[in-house]
Amino acid sequence: MPGTPPSGAAVRVALDAGGGLTLSGLLAEPAGEPRGTVLALHGGGMTAGYFDGRAHPSVSLLALGARLGYTVLAVDRPGYGASAPHLPDGLCLTDQAELLRAAIADFAARHRIGGGLLVLGHSFGGQVALTAAAHGLHEALLGLDISGCGHRRAAPGAGPGAIPGPPAGPDGRRRTGSPRWNWGPPSLYPPGTFTAGAELVCEPPAREVAQAARWPRDFPRVAARTTVPVRLTFAEHEAWWRHDAEALAELTGYFTAAERVQVARQAAAGHNISLGWAAGAYHRRVFAFFEELLCCGGPAHRLDGVRSASPA
Numbered sequence: 001m002p003g004t005p006p007s008g009a010a011v012r013v014a015l016d017a018g019g020g021l022t023l024s025g026l027l028a029e030p031a032g033e034p035r036g037t038v039l040a041l042h043g044g045g046m047t048a049g050y051f052d053g054r055a056h057p058s059v060s061l062l063a064l065g066a067r068l069g070y071t072v073l074a075v076d077r078p079g080y081g082a083s084a085p086h087l088p089d090g091l092c093l094t095d096q097a098e099l100l101r102a103a104i105a106d107f108a109a110r111h112r113i114g115g116g117l118l119v120l121g122h123s124f125g126g127q128v129a130l131t132a133a134a135h136g137l138h139e140a141l142l143g144l145d146i147s148g149c150g151h152r153r154a155a156p157g158a159g160p161g162a163i164p165g166p167p168a169g170p171d172g173r174r175r176t177g178s179p180r181w182n183w184g185p186p187s188l189y190p191p192g193t194f195t196a197g198a199e200l201v202c203e204p205p206a207r208e209v210a211q212a213a214r215w216p217r218d219f220p221r222v223a224a225r226t227t228v229p230v231r232l233t234f235a236e237h238e239a240w241w242r243h244d245a246e247a248l249a250e251l252t253g254y255f256t257a258a259e260r261v262q263v264a265r266q267a268a269a270g271h272n273i274s275l276g277w278a279a280g281a282y283h284r285r286v287f288a289f290f291e292e293l294l295c296c297g298g299p300a301h302r303l304d305g306v307r308s309a310s311p312a
Helices: 048-052 061-067 093-110 124-134 179-183 193-200 206-224 245-253 279-295
Strands: 011-016 022-028 037-041 071-075 117-122 141-147 230-235 260-266 306-311
Touching (some): 011 093, 022 061, 037 061, 037 093, 037 124, 048 061, 061 279, 071 093, 117 124, 117 279, 124 206, 141 279, 260 279
Parallel strands (some): 037 071, 037 117, 117 141, 141 230, 230 260, 260 306
Antiparallel strands (some): 022 071
């Protein structure tokens, strides 16, 4: 199965997405019954290995999740990994959401998922996560944790079709995006990150690039259909999306049906939060948010009407 070799914390998995299509991914499970399951969706031009950073032991979301008692499933989104040869142009957001719905149903039929499901989406994966939730991803869905995904572009080059991704790899091929926008200061990352990161890089599918250009227009409709709690994180050195007070107030205002919306900032981090030194702190906050949702006991017991546009 294609993709970066997993760390000792993860194993490769194959998921039936229906219609004979298989999605690949990485899976880490705790020793006993999981508290819950995190479905992690990578950004454009990356792979599931983004959540299993190999440059330092503190970086991997999969390793941390399993140690804390959670199942973590990082999927190569449609158009990546095992599905790339079958979907060379990729898929739009709604079609990706449909395939992920089938894939998570297949996973839940064969694995224990615990008390509920949290979807963690990074960058374009955040757009997919929001779309999937708006279209009814799974009955066990408790919330969304999104990073590196706003609704108003800030980067001068982040115009139509731009998708954040790693810089040029050692083969010299041009990669979509800019190192400054994607990474921020190199000191934010463990030594070896950029060498290891080259293994995670691929060209984003054409349909995905086109879809990214429409996100500022599509976001209000998707946000209005999101009903579960949402946590949005912006890195200190996030350069792709506006995250000033005005932009955040407008952003959270579109979530008119969500039970609660929380906005957080991650200090000492760039756009690719889960590969930097701050990954451990960020990932622990993800699991803390998930634990709050699990402790609420489901929709009937969740906190209602809590909304904040202030960094938490």
